Amino acid sequence: MENPRTAGVFTLRRRSDPSTIQNKLLVQYLGWYSCPGDGEPIRPGHKGWLQWFDHQNPDMKQPRVALFPDVSSYSPSELYPVPGLTTSANQQTHLFSSRNPTTVQRRVYQHGVDGALIRRWAVDLLVGQEHLKNFADEVLDRVRTATEKEGRVFAIQYNVVNVPADRIAVILEQDWEKIAHEKGVLSSPNYLRENGKPVIALAGFGWRNAGHTPALVRSILGMFRRITPGGAYIMTYVPTHWRTSGGNADPNPEFIDLWLDEFDSICPNISSIHGERMKADVEFIRKRLEGKQRVVDYIPSVYAGESRSTWRTGKEDWNKVKRNGGRFLWDQFHNATKFGVRTMYAISWDDYSDGLTLMPAVTRKTFLPRPYESESMSLDEDDHNLPPDWYMRICGLAAEALHTGTPIPETFPLKGLEGYWFGNTLSGYLQGIDCLFLVEDYNACVTLLFSIFTQEVTLGRRIVTFGGLSAHDDVQHMVDFLNQVLDNGTLPKDHSEKARKWVLSLLSKIAKSAQVFPGCCQLCDVQCDLTSPLNEGGFGYICKGIYRDRAVCVKAVRLYQRQDCTQYLRAQAKEFVLLAHLSHPNVVPFYGVWLPDEKSAKICIVSPWMSNGDLVKFMSVYPDVDRLPLLSDVSTGLDYLHKSSIVHADLKASNVLVSDAGRAMIADFGISHVVLTRLKTTTLVSTGTPYWTAPELATQPGARPTFESDIWSFGCLAFEVLTDKAPFYSFNRPPQLLVAFVQRKVTPLSSSVSSPEDTNHIDIRVRKLMERCFNYLADAHRPKSGEIVQFFADLNIPDNRPLGDSTPIATHRARTDIQIDYQRVYKLLELVEENMHDSKKTVEDEKK
Incomplete structure (x- = not known):
């Protein structure tokens, strides 16, 4: 089997602990994709396509997915061409298969999530559906093998949707007996457990018009605990409105008692108003269990937002909840840890059909198949330029926080995600966030800064002229603060783009006037022999160096006279600020500035090494x-x-x-x-x-x-x-x-x-x-x-x-040794606001 590892992808350094469900990020794993040529035919006469197209009469011009997968990182053995389906640039399109062991291992190891709840559809276990049951067994075997190789965990999740109520118990019992005992799934050292009991997840019970009763569910829970050696830890995926018996929940109030009296953990359905619901859920559970010798784990579901096409109905508005470049998902992670959540369930690792996937998706509309681009979505639909694995990166960062018990900050870690491939671990970055951003002083500075912004004041010249930045340290603190505001998107939501340009203008002006650039732009660990240039020009020369185990281009700029040096620094300080905030696939990234030594009259600009020249x-x-x-x-x-x-x-x-x-x-x-x-x-x-x-x-x-x-x-x-x-x-x-x-x-x-x-x-x-x-x-x-x-x-x-x-489109330049005196920054901003008010008063007096 080919090596599924992709260079530069962050992976979980430690093995995920299969003995507990706590402190984990688990993902929904559907594993329902098949392509011609990926193995034995699913059944005689089957066309080979499963889930990608209508499997009975597949139309190669009409994929049945709302987000199209990005397979650019896959090896040739993982790619299955779609006959006649090309992009608007006439590129051949390819799809992947859930049966391919290299692909499964790739998705299990990448980006640091702990493991998967493997969806088994009970409707596929009915008599006459043996071919689908065999396919599900094959996918289960693939995931088991991959998790054992990569140190991840897995568990079974049954979904009972569309199965007659009187058939559910028998179907689940027969299947669990087979996979737990005959297939030996529970003998896997990576099957997830809690207090020694194997985890089983159930979905589809208690929904409005599903036809289930609390008594039926209790009997099924008893069955699982009876036939599972040592008992079972059972998790349930409940409707969004499980507390109130309204909305999508069964109106029978007995279900509320069922969820909290019989199950070991509950996982409510996704919700666009996640913060309010999570808070209400946690408080409701606390009050209901107060005084009882019982614990029910609250495991909220999180999702990226909606990216769904209308291929099923052609009428329904599927996309009210915008992904917003990952901020919607990040907000859910933040809210969950704010309310003390230790484990989360991400939907969905691989659901391209409904546009909920977290796995790599096509980034640009022009990469979508023709004429399908009008019916699907890509990651740039909400005006964000994102790499294909963006949402996997977000999950990896959240998983690292859950592992270490670090609260997930409200601030969206934009630069940390852009430079994700640089890190050997994310814990240092999270600690930096914890120290720098989860403090009242920072929030107070941001509030004051944008209070001034709303008054449309041109701060650049005024903040320098009035002596607010009289010392070099003052300048550096202010520049680093403004740079962090830009890096982390801490901008007013109603004027974010206008505010971003305003802050960048201010930062650029200060940098140029004071000859100071953000500390995170100065690189300290570049390895380069400047005595061996590869190319020379009037400005200096180019060398090849190493930065964090990657080849880089080092442009050494000659600085001759003192006057030249001063002019160059004034111009370049502003330039460094501008470069630091550019990120595009067709623009060479700026990694930072390297000063070989204090005595050398050289400033080196570092960027990726391009072997093609x-x-x-x-x-x-x-x-x-x-x-x-x-x-x-x-x-x-x-x-x-x-x-x-x-x-x-x-x-x-x-x-x-x-x-x-x-x-x-x-x-x-x-x-x-x-x-x-x-x-x-x-x-x-x-x-x-x-x-x-x-x-x-x-x-x-x-x-x-x-x-x-x-x-x-x-x-x-x-x-x-x-x-x-x-x-x-x-x-x-x-x-x-x-x-x-x-x-x-x-x-x-x-x-x-x-x-x-x-x-x-x-x-x-x-x-x-x-x-x-x-x-x-x-x-x-x-x-x-x-x-x-x-x-x-x-x-x-x-x-x-x-x-x-x-070639990455951006890099993470954060340095943990950068310390900002937020109290000093706040005083400087107060001085600016005071001077602003004095100037206004002077103008008003002159008009009188």
């Missing part, structure tokens, strides 16, 4: 590579920068790197700057490289780069990529080009500049786009970056590159 090198090594997908990548990255109010200002093929998956990633922001409407900049660092520079910059002294000038540069880059020649290559010297710009005579496509052999093979549609990019009337006639992105999307370019990428 830049676009120029990549195209020379792979001359037959399809160029249009690369241009599409660049346009997407540029659009992200522009939407972040960042002008690149030096866009060319040598400033675009290529990832391991062959995707273009924009790099080198050394001369980028932010167009901030509320903060005026006074200097321009550079106007880029002459042959890629827009005419309005080249002909107007002091002109600053703009979004429009970036579009001209994109057109030049497109020429470079499509012809393998630099734009304006026929001009020997920049002054010649400058004269032509003044006369408005030339573009890279002009016949006087380029030969027909260079341009004749360019697709006419692409050529027209390039001509628009080269319009001398920049403001009115050049396309916006978003238009270029849509242009390439509309081309439906075949793209055979893997969807996944080993």
Whole structure:
């Protein structure tokens, strides 16, 4: 069997303890997917597809799932192609099988969850359904083997939905006798127990119109405890409204007594108002059991939110509960630990059918199968740019907190999740959260900060001018505080984007004025020999180094004179702030800054090592590579920068790197700057490289780069990529080009500049786009970056590159040694607010 381990994926370091259900994150495991070629036919005449399509008459154009799986990390032996089903980029789609042992082991070991409650549908155990029962047995065997190999736990969960009430007891007894005794499931050292008793979970009882009685349920509980050696610990999955006998619960009030008198633990159904329900549930159980010698474990169910299509009814609104980039799930984890919960049940590890899966899902709408994209959802549907395993990461972080008994903070750990692959353990990160964020001082600072924000005050200049940041330590504390606010999304929900830009503007201004950048951006454990450069340029040189066991690119910037050093630090401190808050698949991540030693006149910028090099090198090594997908990548990255109010200002093929998956990633922001409407900049660092520079910059002294000038540069880059020649290559010297710009005579496509052999093979549609990019009337006639992105999307370019990428889009820069004096920060903010009020009063007095 192939190794299922994926590089960089966090795994549980210790084995999960099978002797107790406490302090665990358990997941619902359906395991109901099958594909042609994954084993023996389920039964004669079966088409091979189970759950992915209508298994009786599978239509390859109509998958029956609401979220489509991302299988980019799977090995070839785990992938099953779907005939005729391709993405909008003409990529072949693949699915996975719950029968494949490598796939099962992969999902059992990854991301630190403790184990699975394996769903067994009682309806599949009826006479005449032997083929489905055999399939369920096979999946159970796979999970058992995987948990034993990986040190996880498992238990059985029976769901009795759609089974006649008078048949349930017999079916469950026969099946439990078989799997517990004949198959020897209970002999597994990894079967979950509590106080020596094997855990059995039941679902489907006590729901409205289910036709069950409390007496029936009691008889089934007695049966399990009677035939199980040593008895059984029985958990029940109850309706959301189990306390009130309303809503989806059976109206018979006797069920309330049943849940608390007969079961060992209860797990209420998922709820959108989880905080209120959890609090009420815990309080209700406490009062009902007060004075009794009995304990009932409360194990709430948690879920990511809704991502469901309407393929079943075409009418129902399935998506009222938004995932919100993982914050909805995180809020449930936080609320549960706030109320003293020790174990949780996550729904669902692999339910792609109803869009509840926590496993990797397709990240972008363009990756969905055609024409299915209109009927399904992807992880970017709620405007969040997420990696495929995002929700597994959240579960892993929550599981680590449950293992250590650490309260899960309210603050969403955005940067910790983005840099998840860096950590050998998450406990240090959680301890950092516990120390830094679960304190009243931090919350007080945030409240005061956004009190000032709501008054629309431009703090940057005022906070420095009025002496609030008179000492270097004051500056560092304030910068680190503002950086944490951005990192962890502690922003007003009703103005989150506006507030984020405001805080980033403030942080950038302070960083530039005081020459201080966030402490988390300074890396301390980089290993690099700066005496062995691989490439040199005017700014310095590039070396290959190691950071946390990964190859990195180290750009060593030479600092010559003291004046140069001061100017560079002022510019770069702001730049570091901006870079630290960028995260996109087509933008090279910024890991941080490394200072080799205090005496060295060098500052090193650290980013991922790209073995493919830049676009120029990549195209020379792979001359037959399809160029249009690369241009599409660049346009997407540029659009992200522009939407972040960042002008690149030096866009060319040598400033675009290529990832391991062959995707273009924009790099080198050394001369980028932010167009901030509320903060005026006074200097321009550079106007880029002459042959890629827009005419309005080249002909107007002091002109600053703009979004429009970036579009001209994109057109030049497109020429470079499509012809393998630099734009304006026929001009020997920049002054010649400058004269032509003044006369408005030339573009890279002009016949006087380029030969027909260079341009004749360019697709006419692409050529027209390039001509628009080269319009001398920049403001009115050049396309916006978003238009270029849509242009390439509309081309439906075949793209055979893997969807996944080993290059992370962001990194966790948190350092546990960074200490912030929140009380000092609060006093500084108070001073700012006081000065603000004094200024307002002065203005009002002058008007009188």
